Amino acid sequence: MKIAAHVDENGTPLPLTRKGRVQLYDNDEGAWRLVGEFPFELPGDGSLGPLRASLNALARRLGDWRVLLSGEVRGFAYSYLQDQFGVRPWRSDGALVAQLTAVAAAEEKRAAEACACPSGDSPSSCGGCGGARSTVVPMGGPGVRPVDRLDGSRSFDLIAAMAVDSRLNSRLALMPLLTEEPFRPIEIRLDHRPRWFARDLDELGLTFTEETRDGALFITVTAEGGDTP
Incomplete structure (x- = not known):
């Protein structure tokens, strides 16, 4: 599992609007390893052009990391990252390693639920894992979409x-x-x-x-x- 975290100098997750560092973690070997990091803070003037440019640059630097632990999960920045780049924002509590583990567990549960099919149906026939399905969750929840x-x-x-x-x-x-x-x-x-x-x-x-x-x-x-x- 690869998880990015936007944190302060103490490892506490921060909203993207606050100055911090994006740390890239990987636990493919069974323990969380910090494999990269870079400073990040969204522009503070509220202008949409610079905001989108900053988020585009962030998505490029994230690379294969498509799960983001942050101090916030609401607002345009998070919606834009999810809708345009498939970056899934999460927020948790506790020590950083514990939060990474909790987010990884939540991601595994989300993936399992996405693959679930009615009894007797195979994933390929009902649109679960391996079948054709949208990776973008419509805003507004089930039943409310454009x-x-x-x-x-x-x-x-x-x-x-x-x-x-x-x-x-x-x-x-x-x-x-x-x-x-x-x-x-x-x-x-x-x-x-x-x-x-x-x-x-x-x-x-x-x-x-x-x-x-x-x-x-x-x-x-x-x-x-x-x-x-």
């Missing part, structure tokens, strides 16, 4: 997504959809426009219109110069 439309656009119910998963916030749920390439126009149902929305969409080169229907706010996001569906 809906494809015939014209190529999509719709997404943020109100329903956040009702299903209380851990979500608007940025965590929406940014993977807004930064997906190629971008497709999307209509979002929500109860209010988030404070970050207009600024971040401007940085992404996106524009939006909004209207109120049936007591909810509907925002349609398109690329600048694109056609509104």
